[in-house]
Amino acid sequence: xxxxxxxxxxxxxxxxxxxxxxxxxxxxxxxxxxxxxxxxxxxxxxxxxxxxxxxxxxxxxxxxxxxxxxxxxxxxxxxxxxxxxxxxxxxxxxxxxxxxxxxxxxxxxxxxxxxxxxxxxxxxxxxxxxxxxx
Numbered sequence: 001x002x003x004x005x006x007x008x009x010x011x012x013x014x015x016x017x018x019x020x021x022x023x024x025x026x027x028x029x030x031x032x033x034x035x036x037x038x039x040x041x042x043x044x045x046x047x048x049x050x051x052x053x054x055x056x057x058x059x060x061x062x063x064x065x066x067x068x069x070x071x072x073x074x075x076x077x078x079x080x081x082x083x084x085x086x087x088x089x090x091x092x093x094x095x096x097x098x099x100x101x102x103x104x105x106x107x108x109x110x111x112x113x114x115x116x117x118x119x120x121x122x123x124x125x126x127x128x129x130x131x132x133x134x
Contacts, residue, residue: 029085048104
């Protein structure tokens, strides 16, 4: 009976962990955020923020600074200091925290897209590439 109770408790704990996993940073989130910041800089795109144009390098620096500041603000993420990939994209890299205007990137092709959408596509590309690698 104790073994069954232990097993059921363990199973419930795993299910609860999986159910709430989206709220907590994964081990790979820091690496994924660093990857995205590097992709921003490598993009050679023009970043549009609050009506101003910024280089890819400036955009990376801004997002890295914004993330650093967000970690120190209790009201932004609560008592935790870790920022999940989803939080980074949605709360830091997608829009201005002062104007609530979406950040955009003008790609080398001339197409302008929302930065959040572009970052999500970069993560999707990374995940697809990792699935192909044995």
